[in-house]
Amino acid sequence: MATAPPxxxxxxxxxxxxxxxxxxxxxxxxxxxxxxxxxxxxxxxxVPRDIGWYHTLGSATLTxxxxxxxxxxxxxxxxxxxxxxxxxxxQHITNxxxxxxxxxxxxxxxxSVFIILMFFHAARVFLFGAYKYPRELNWIVGVxxxxxxxxxxxxxxxxxxxxxxxxxxxxxxxxxxxxxxxGPFLAQFLQGGDAIxxxxxxxxxxxxxxxxxxxxxxxxxxxxxxxxxxxxVANPWTPEPGDGDKAAAAPPGGRAGLLRPxxxxxPTRGNGA
Amino acid sequence: xxxxDDKPHLPAPTLWPLGFAAGIACLLVGLVVSELVAIIGGALxxxxxxxxxxxxxxGITAEPAHVEPERRRGAATARARADVTPPxxxxxxxxxxxxxxxxxxxxxGLGAVIGGVITAPVLGxxxxxxxTNQPDQDVELGPLExxxxxxxxxxxxxxxxxxxxxxxxTVFVRNNGLLEDQPSFTVIFSRCVHLGCPVQPNGPIDEExxxxxxxxxxxLTQAQPVGFGCPCHGGQYDTEGNRTAGPPVRALDRAEFxxxxxxxxxxxxYSVGEVEGSGAQARIKKYGRAAPGVHVDGIxxxxxxxxxx
Numbered sequence: 001m002a003t004a005p006p007x008x009x010x011x012x013x014x015x016x017x018x019x020x021x022x023x024x025x026x027x028x029x030x031x032x033x034x035x036x037x038x039x040x041x042x043x044x045x046x047v048p049r050d051i052g053w054y055h056t057l058g059s060a061t062l063t064x065x066x067x068x069x070x071x072x073x074x075x076x077x078x079x080x081x082x083x084x085x086x087x088x089x090x091q092h093i094t095n096x097x098x099x100x101x102x103x104x105x106x107x108x109x110x111x112s113v114f115i116i117l118m119f120f121h122a123a124r125v126f127l128f129g130a131y132k133y134p135r136e137l138n139w140i141v142g143v144x145x146x147x148x149x150x151x152x153x154x155x156x157x158x159x160x161x162x163x164x165x166x167x168x169x170x171x172x173x174x175x176x177x178x179x180x181x182x183g184p185f186l187a188q189f190l191q192g193g194d195a196i197x198x199x200x201x202x203x204x205x206x207x208x209x210x211x212x213x214x215x216x217x218x219x220x221x222x223x224x225x226x227x228x229x230x231x232x233v234a235n236p237w238t239p240e241p242g243d244g245d246k247a248a249a250a251p252p253g254g255r256a257g258l259l260r261p262x263x264x265x266x267p268t269r270g271n272g273a
Numbered sequence: 274x275x276x277x278d279d280k281p282h283l284p285a286p287t288l289w290p291l292g293f294a295a296g297i298a299c300l301l302v303g304l305v306v307s308e309l310v311a312i313i314g315g316a317l318x319x320x321x322x323x324x325x326x327x328x329x330x331x332g333i334t335a336e337p338a339h340v341e342p343e344r345r346r347g348a349a350t351a352r353a354r355a356d357v358t359p360p361x362x363x364x365x366x367x368x369x370x371x372x373x374x375x376x377x378x379x380x381x382g383l384g385a386v387i388g389g390v391i392t393a394p395v396l397g398x399x400x401x402x403x404x405t406n407q408p409d410q411d412v413e414l415g416p417l418e419x420x421x422x423x424x425x426x427x428x429x430x431x432x433x434x435x436x437x438x439x440x441x442x443t444v445f446v447r448n449n450g451l452l453e454d455q456p457s458f459t460v461i462f463s464r465c466v467h468l469g470c471p472v473q474p475n476g477p478i479d480e481e482x483x484x485x486x487x488x489x490x491x492x493l494t495q496a497q498p499v500g501f502g503c504p505c506h507g508g509q510y511d512t513e514g515n516r517t518a519g520p521p522v523r524a525l526d527r528a529e530f531x532x533x534x535x536x537x538x539x540x541x542x543y544s545v546g547e548v549e550g551s552g553a554q555a556r557i558k559k560y561g562r563a564a565p566g567v568h569v570d571g572i573x574x575x576x577x578x579x580x581x582x
Contacts, residue, residue, distance in 0.1 A: 083437055083438075083439045084437060166439075167470060167505070170468070170469045171468040171470065171505060174468040174564060174565045174566050175468060175566070177564035177565065177566055178468075178564075178566035180577065181576065181577065181578065181579070183564075183567070183577070184563065184564045184567055184577060184581045185404075185579075185581055188403050188404060188564075188581050189400055189403045191403065192402070193402075193403055193407060195432070195440070196439070197433075197436055198436055198439065199402070199403070
């Protein structure tokens with residue numbers, strides 16, 4: 001039974017019609033916004049040939065953050081940031097609401113996953129030398145993200161409003177107070193007064209769900225922009241450049257990025273520089 | 274100069290609109306704040322408005338005044354540096370301050386001013402409430418008979434009853450007897466001066482003696498401590514609050530006290546560098562209240578030069 005190669009098969013009229021109907025809204029959107037092209041450019045960019053699972057740590061971290069954002073929004077439906085009802089509302093979420101235990105558990109354990117993945121991702125970047133020129137700025141943005149992630153942990157820890165939360169925050173805030181010069185002022189600002197009270201809880205809640213996540217999202221966008229602009233670094237042991245831009249190929253046999261210290265070439269995309 | 278008649282009559286550049294705008298702003302603010310300000314603002318607006326109109330209509334009402342075009346300040350020196358006679362057209366270019374630049378700078382500057390005016394109160398509201406109008410504690414701890422001489426009493430109370438249990442504080446109170454016919458009390462605050470955990474009395478606590486007093490929900494419990502210990506990081510203190518072991522950086526904070534109508538009242542807290550002696554004879558190095566972990570004396574205190582209000 002001989003079949004024609006698929007490339008030469010003519011599309012049936014019906015199939016063409018279907019494709020037209022399916023693609024029409026996509027075309028409509030792309031013609032007016034360029035969004036579809038942008039998404040294609042983002043998802044189908046060239047990367048070095050031999051990247052592996054360790055290059056997915058960044059995406060994993062992003063996924064963990066998105067999980068935190070989604071579960072956090074759902075928790076905020078039911079959480080009450082008031083000293084009289086915060087603890088009860090957490091108990092209500094955990095014990096009474098359908099699947100509340102699951103969402104709260106995902107948010108609680110996901111927080112640790114997010115921090116741990118950030119460290120793994122940073123370690124991978126560090127060990128592979130992927131922070132080097134021209135990607136130093138992205139390393140700096142990443143460090144800021146790490147700090148903000150830990151601030152999320154610090155502010156989120158108070159919200160259950162139990163004894164652990166209370167005293168851990170007392171200690172954390174007083175650690176800040178020991179910083180020279182402005183430390184005591186920082187501590188009093190964080191407490192929302194001269195001691196932890198109802199202001200502290202609502203302030204931490206606001207920081208935890210509005211200010212810090214907003215800053216994290218903005219920095220993630222910048223982080224991703226730099227990743228797309230500068231491309232992915234090949235593994236340090238790769239003897240040949242990736243299949244990206246051939247013009248900027250490293251010398252054969254050289255270890256990309258390590259062989260030419262001090263050289264300041266133009267930013268390159270998707271190769272081993 | 275060409276004759277003024279072959280060009281449309283454009284108003285001469287004038288600064289009066291700025292004063293007019295300031296007057297209007299002043300008037301509007303005054304309507305909210307005070308009549309006097311509104312009157313001043315109105316007067317300013319009228320005066321500057323008149324001056325502005327006079328300027329604008331000068332071309333119609335009188336011969337146009339000859340206005341020397343503005344020159345950029347750097348132009349002369351730049352020409353001198355160039356050391357060559359500039360071509361004729363350059364002078365004409367430099368003479369004019371481009372309208373687009375003026376508009377750009379004005380827009381950006383106004384944007385900055387507006388942004389600053391909006392940001393300042395918002396920032397103030399974000400930061401200042403933490404430092405102003407902090408509650409003064411004025412707590413009655415109970416009748417003097419509840420504080421037997423030479424014995425520590427654990428007193429826990431609500432600093433702000435309307436806020437609830439989160440404002441519960443603990444002090445260790447010891448009646449030291451009389452000093453020169455005046456009652457003497459040692460009132461030690463329970464928060465560890467390492468990082469603020471609650472120190473516990475090292476010794477038996479007489480749970481059965483517990484009683485509740487007054488509107489601040491005061492709980493009084495007698496105890497026989499030989500010192501105080503912190504469960505968090507192991508700081509240890511003696512019965513005067515002096516550090517004996519562990520990471521704390523000074524002696525435990527204390528509170529002033531008052532006696533009114535035979536009842537003991539808690540005053541404000543203060544920090545202590547060190548206590549010499551004990552009981553009624555103790556000599557206390559007293560400082561303004563500092564956060565836990567902050568040095569109040571010695572060289573290390575130079576790291577904290579500004580006291581939090």
